[in-house]
Amino acid sequence: MQIWHPFTQHGLNEPIIEIKTSENEFLITKTGEKIIDGISSWWVNTLGHKNPVITKTIQKEAEKLHQIIFAGFTHKPALNVAERLSKFLPENFTHIFFSDSGSTSVEVALKMAVGYHYNKGQKRSKIVAMEHSYHGDTFGGMASGARSVFNEPYTKMLFDVERIPYPAPGKEEETIKYYKDLLEKKGGEIGAIILEPLVLGSGGMFFYPPYVIDELYKLSKEYGVIFALDEVMTGFGRTGTMFAFNQTNIMPDIICLSKGLTGGSIPLAATVCTKEIYNAFLSDDKAKMFFHSSSYTANPIACAAACANLEIWQNNDILKDVKRINDFYQTQIERFKNLGCKNVRTLGDIFAYEVNHTGNDYVSNIGVKLYEYFRKNGVLLRPLGNTVYVMPPYCISNESLEKVFNIMETGIKEAL
Numbered sequence: 001m002q003i004w005h006p007f008t009q010h011g012l013n014e015p016i017i018e019i020k021t022s023e024n025e026f027l028i029t030k031t032g033e034k035i036i037d038g039i040s041s042w043w044v045n046t047l048g049h050k051n052p053v054i055t056k057t058i059q060k061e062a063e064k065l066h067q068i069i070f071a072g073f074t075h076k077p078a079l080n081v082a083e084r085l086s087k088f089l090p091e092n093f094t095h096i097f098f099s100d101s102g103s104t105s106v107e108v109a110l111k112m113a114v115g116y117h118y119n120k121g122q123k124r125s126k127i128v129a130m131e132h133s134y135h136g137d138t139f140g141g142m143a144s145g146a147r148s149v150f151n152e153p154y155t156k157m158l159f160d161v162e163r164i165p166y167p168a169p170g171k172e173e174e175t176i177k178y179y180k181d182l183l184e185k186k187g188g189e190i191g192a193i194i195l196e197p198l199v200l201g202s203g204g205m206f207f208y209p210p211y212v213i214d215e216l217y218k219l220s221k222e223y224g225v226i227f228a229l230d231e232v233m234t235g236f237g238r239t240g241t242m243f244a245f246n247q248t249n250i251m252p253d254i255i256c257l258s259k260g261l262t263g264g265s266i267p268l269a270a271t272v273c274t275k276e277i278y279n280a281f282l283s284d285d286k287a288k289m290f291f292h293s294s295s296y297t298a299n300p301i302a303c304a305a306a307c308a309n310l311e312i313w314q315n316n317d318i319l320k321d322v323k324r325i326n327d328f329y330q331t332q333i334e335r336f337k338n339l340g341c342k343n344v345r346t347l348g349d350i351f352a353y354e355v356n357h358t359g360n361d362y363v364s365n366i367g368v369k370l371y372e373y374f375r376k377n378g379v380l381l382r383p384l385g386n387t388v389y390v391m392p393p394y395c396i397s398n399e400s401l402e403k404v405f406n407i408m409e410t411g412i413k414e415a416l
Contacts, residue, residue: 012368017375022049025396027380036400038374038381038390043201043233045264047312048395054265054308061304070098070297077303084310085270088242090251094275097290098268098298102232102258103136105269106194109254110140111292112273113192113226116280119288124191127159128182128225130175131166132203133196135230144194146203162190164216166200167208176215183223192226192254197244198347201233205352205389207345210248217250226277228254232269236260237322237394240348242313253277263309264393268302321394322349328401329390335405339412341388352389355412366415373411379404388412 005016020030025048027035040046047054065075082096097112099105110127117124127144134150135141142151143158151158162182167175183190197213200206213229220227229252234244237260241247245255254277258269281290296302312318329346336344341353355366367383374381381388381404390404 024048024050025393025400034378035375036379036392036396036404038379038392038404040264040391040393041380042382043238043391044259045393046236046238046260047263047309047318048393049264051263051265051309051312053312054263054305057304057308058266058301061301065300067296067299071293075298075300075303077300077307078298080307081270081303081310084307084314085257085272087314088310089255089272092251092274093255093272095273095278097271097273097292098303099271099292100267100294100296101136101269102230102256103138103141104294105232105256105258105271106135106144106230107138107140108271108292109194109228109230109256109273110144110192112254112271112277112290113228115290116226116277117191119280119283124189124224126162126186126190128162128164128179128190128193130195130200131163132200132206133194133230134200134202135194135196136232150202162186164193166203166206167212168206172209172212175212176219179216180219183219183225187223187225190223190225192228193220194228194230197229197231197234198239198247199234199244199350202384204384204387205345205350207347213245213248214250217248217252226254227252228256230256232256232258236313237319238349238391240319240322240326242319261309262302262305263312265305265309266299266302268299268306318394324398325349325392325394325396325401328398332405335409336412339409340416341412349394350389350391352387355386355388355415369415370411373414374407377407377411379407381408 008014018030019027021028025037027037061077068075085096097108099108114125129144132146135145139158142154144161147155164179165175193216198207198210217227229245231243235257245252254271254273256271261270262268281288326346326348329351333344336353341355344353367385370383370388381390388408
């Protein structure tokens with residue numbers, strides 16, 4: 001039996017590289033080649049590969065529990081995650097619901113929001129999302145994400161979502177006004193808005209300022225719309241703060257967390273909400289319970305890994321490394337502008353730009369060429385079409401950063 005790899009066109013016969021081990025920012029192949037993981041293995045690995053503290057915690061927990069039913073039962077690792085995560089979040093967040101991935105955390109958030117209104121006797125099931133957004137590959141995530149090559153075959157199966165435009169530089173007020181007009185027309189039908197805060201990831205690493213979130217939040221509260229933030233990618237330091245919403249003046253109703261929750265070691269997700277959301281499902285009527293679960297909800301080993309990760313965050317200044325990386329990025333902006341790259345931008349651990357033109361085309365051939373060049377020269381970067389971005393683990397050395405940017409420069413010169 002052959003493996004069918006994700007986001008891979010096997011018809012192009014792209015090589016599949018076997019990784020034997022990993023350490024810090026490196027993936028090490030079975031032949032011993034060291035590849036710098038410039039994208040944190042799809043944005044999950046925050047602290048570095050094979051973090052020794054997390055590894056030992058996983059080993060220790062595996063000797064106690066593997067998986068138990070989480071309906072009617074609990075365990076210490078899950079209780080500890082709730083307690084430790086609360087230290088990083090405003091006290092308004094009172095309840096945590098576990099799932100398995102970023103996509104499922106979004107499904108949970110959407111069901112929470114719509115179910116909240118339903119249990120209150122309100123028919124408010126419309127969802128608002130942003131143009132170019134991406135919220136996962138399950139059906140709720142696809143529906144709330146942008147319509148694109150990612151989900152085109154399934155368009156007729158996806159529920160309708162109201163779109164607000166991406167607040168491109170200079171057009172922020174247009175986005176805010178569009179949302180205000182939408183609420184004036186359909187506010188009574190809208191149950192929730194879900195946003196990727198500050199950065200639209202898979203849509204092309206598009207940035208937008210915090211005040212836009214502030215204004216959209218104010219309008220949402222005025223019309224009783226649940227405000228949900230998808231912090232799956234932006235959480236745990238990626239934008240320079242623990243969570244992206246820490247750069248705003250708001251406290252959302254729901255946040256979705258995954259990827260960096262376990263430091264990138266093992267799958268786990270959490271949807272965290274306010275007491276008001278939780279109370280809408282609290283009843284002596286069993287029909288009002290929150291009907292959602294998965295077989296591996298709150299896996300004890302994954303929860304233990306999350307506890308170890310959160311303890312590392314609590315005892316160390318992890319954001320100091322994010323700032324070190326961003327300081328390096330600042331020295332590279334003019335360099336890549338001079339290469340002809342467009343819209344060179346940086347935020348926290350993210351550095352991004354476009355080659356050839358300012359738009360984004362996910363299936364652009366130049367992205368394939370650049371990926372091959374980077375890989376052959378010991379760097380893992382996966383351009384989003386013609387958008388090239390860097391998002392490494394925070395432990396990456398300055399030497400490795402230099403190599404990544406040198407290889408990017410030579411790759412761009414060759415491709416152009």
